[in-house]
Amino acid sequence: MKSVRNHFSLVIALLSILFSMQVFLIAERSIEAYKVNLVQNYSVIAVSKKHLEISEILKINNIIADAKELSPDSVIERLSSDMRSANVELLKLTMPKFYKLSLTRYPTPGEVKNLKSDLLRSSSITKVEDFSHTHDTTYKLLLLFKNVVALFAIVVLIVTILLIIKELRIWQYKHNERMSIMGLFGAALWLRSAVLFRLAIVDALIASFLAFGIFIYLSSSPWVLEQFNNIGINIVIFNKVDDSLLILGVAMSISILLASLIVLGHKEEA
Structure with a gap:
């Protein structure tokens, strides 16, 4: 004992x-x-004034794993209830392109900031939504x-x-x-x-x-x-x-x- x-x-x-x-x-x-x-549910939205190739987007930053163009049909459907079909087609052509970017990993706040800067350097991309407040x-x-x-x-x-x-x-x-x-x-x-x-x-x-x-x-x-x-x-x-x-x-x-x-x-x- x-x-x-x-x-x-x-x-x-x-x-x-x-x-x-x-x-x-x-x-x-x-x-x-x-x-x-988190990385499976987190994504960045990029808005472009013209169509972009997926390969072109992937080259912008190596943290981008994939990019997918979002269809504007749901938005147009809400706006086109009283519009003629010709105007609807014109609206489709003039609307900006939206891309959902998936990332390789859950980024740090610094990486989010760098990604947004790199995307905005592209002459075609006009806006980036990175949901930084929620992410941070x-x-x-x-x-x-x-x-x-x-x-x-x-x-x-x-x-x-x-x-x-x-x-x-x-x-x-x-x-x-x-x-x-x-x-x-x-x-x-x-x-x-x-x-x-x-x-x-x-x-x-x-x-x-x-x-x-x-x-x-x-x-x-x-x-x-x-x-x-x-x-x-x-x-x-x-x-x-x-x-x-x-x-x-x-x-x-x-x-x-x-x-x-x-x-x-x-x-x-x-």
Whole structure:
């Protein structure tokens, strides 16, 4: 029971770091998936005084994925109720051409501004509707959400690293006498500190396996999957290969690095 208590604080601290890191990855994937949905619904309307070839429009800016000419029939139908057929045909010839531009990705506000400028440089295009106000609001909300999650992860990282350092120092003080005796007999620094490194490695493994279990469960939880379906995105919550290796690598790296710093600091004080 005492052994469990000795490991508990360090395992929980490491688990907090791994959990916040994976949550940030999930948020990052969610934002990218949501951008894919947004780009399918977001488009730019260009108005031209003459017919333009689609290939000509695609050359204007490499962010343009496709262009489609919009039919003016619905507009003319509303206006032509009392018009003669000859006038209707004349109206069709004199009306400007409208093009709906689809983009390769969800653009930043700067890319929207550059696209509009490039389109207006064309002598044929007279007006561009980029819906910039709605776009900027959505983009800023996505950016805000990402920054809030990143800030949360950084705060958790700093606090938990301080807790891990404190816990490792407590263990070092517990074994200080044994380490000093081994030092008198000429034992190498790494050998004197073997208990500390063993603690760090074992607890990193325990925290990693707990994180694996938690996120494997969450990735198959009907409630979690329903939340993502409600906002219309489908992402990989936990990749059993890539994410597992990342979690294990981060846990081992943090544990060994902090243990090494404490050991070196102890050597300097001796």
